Amino acid sequence: MRRSMTVLLVLPFLLVMYLTAASAAPRTIRVGCPNEHVFMEYTPGGQLRGYLVAYLSRISDTTDWQYEYVIDSWENCYAMLENGQLDLLSSVEYSPRLTDRFSFSQPYVHDTLAVYSRRDDGRFFYHDREAFQHTAIGVATDMPHRYEFFHFLQKNQLAPDLQYFSSEDEVIAALREGTIDMALLRGTVAPKDVKIIEPLSLLPFYFLTTRQNDALLGELNAAMDELHAADPSLENELIDEFYSQPAHRIFSYTRQEMDLIHNIAPIRVVCLKNQSPFEDYKGDTAVGIYPDLLRLLSEESGLPIEFLPADTMEEALLMIQQDQADAVLSTYRTLQTSDEMIFSQPLLTEKY
Numbered sequence: 001m002r003r004s005m006t007v008l009l010v011l012p013f014l015l016v017m018y019l020t021a022a023s024a025a026p027r028t029i030r031v032g033c034p035n036e037h038v039f040m041e042y043t044p045g046g047q048l049r050g051y052l053v054a055y056l057s058r059i060s061d062t063t064d065w066q067y068e069y070v071i072d073s074w075e076n077c078y079a080m081l082e083n084g085q086l087d088l089l090s091s092v093e094y095s096p097r098l099t100d101r102f103s104f105s106q107p108y109v110h111d112t113l114a115v116y117s118r119r120d121d122g123r124f125f126y127h128d129r130e131a132f133q134h135t136a137i138g139v140a141t142d143m144p145h146r147y148e149f150f151h152f153l154q155k156n157q158l159a160p161d162l163q164y165f166s167s168e169d170e171v172i173a174a175l176r177e178g179t180i181d182m183a184l185l186r187g188t189v190a191p192k193d194v195k196i197i198e199p200l201s202l203l204p205f206y207f208l209t210t211r212q213n214d215a216l217l218g219e220l221n222a223a224m225d226e227l228h229a230a231d232p233s234l235e236n237e238l239i240d241e242f243y244s245q246p247a248h249r250i251f252s253y254t255r256q257e258m259d260l261i262h263n264i265a266p267i268r269v270v271c272l273k274n275q276s277p278f279e280d281y282k283g284d285t286a287v288g289i290y291p292d293l294l295r296l297l298s299e300e301s302g303l304p305i306e307f308l309p310a311d312t313m314e315e316a317l318l319m320i321q322q323d324q325a326d327a328v329l330s331t332y333r334t335l336q337t338s339d340e341m342i343f344s345q346p347l348l349t350e351k352y
Contacts, residue, residue, distance in 0.1 A: 107204035
């Protein structure tokens with residue numbers, strides 16, 4: 001009798017331990033990855049890396065999910081999602097024809113579609129649509145967004161010489177060789193040696209799940225909200241990390257803007273002393289967050305900038321009024337300054 005009682009007491013204890021361990025075990029989410037997309041790749045060592053992997057890793061900080069990545073064709077991924085072999089399908093663009101069977105998450109990354117030329121090609125400028133006439137433009141036949149480009153050409157009555165290639169890699173190679181003058185490319189594949197001539201559209205990408213799995217979608221969207229609230233710049237940070245030339249870092253200028261950059265005198269910017277870490281002077285050199293930002297702007301744009309010292313904001317504003325300077329840093333928009341000055345976009349936002 002004593003032995004039977006011992007077994008009966010131990011079994012409930014083991015059952016509680018088992019259920020507790022099971023509930024604490026991370027959930028594995030099966031993620032379909034169409035083999036054409038550019039948001040992940042294998043390293044030489046056989047590990048998966050890329051925007052998608054890094055983004056979902058951040059999501060798992062909230063959800064404690066683990067992931068099983070399934071790489072296959074679009075057709076097979078859709079089939080596996082419908083029959084329950086996948087929980088999520090990644091890198092999907094919105095289409096009304098999918099909404100009857102599937103549910104879309106919030107967008108988790110945005111790509112861009114644009115026409116590019118070589119950066120060193122001085123014949124073409126930003127929004128230089130006249131140059132499209134009789135210009136050789138390379139288009140990849142496997143790019144689904146090419147029809148947006150065709151609509152743009154038709155709407156603006158442009159008739160370039162369209163040359164077709166099997167992939168964007170071949171388009172880029174032809175652009176570098178000079179076989180074509182411009183290229184239709186997505187921002188995530190555009191190399192460093194190109195410049196935007198005509199931006200066409202922003203391309204959001206989503207996760208997809210079945211209607212029967214909306215509970216999972218709710219968890220995912222909640223985690224995405226929390227992640228974006230905690231780190232609003234995450235998308236740009238990951239794009240900077242994984243892509244050679246993010247679209248938001250490509251500077252392009254119109255013909256008139258290039259003429260101005262080449263002929264303008266240095267822009268005289270007043271930098272205040274003793275305002276560290278935002279702005280200060282070390283000897284004759286302007287230092288701090290604001291001067292560094294303007295130097296980066298100057299380097300990227302070609303605009304020449306000259307820093308001038310001032311001890312107080314009153315002195316800086318007087319230099320502007322007396323035409324001894326063109327701009328001043330650290331200016332806050334107030335009722336008084338709004339009447340006296342023209343403001344740029346915010347250089348930095350401070351929280352109080």
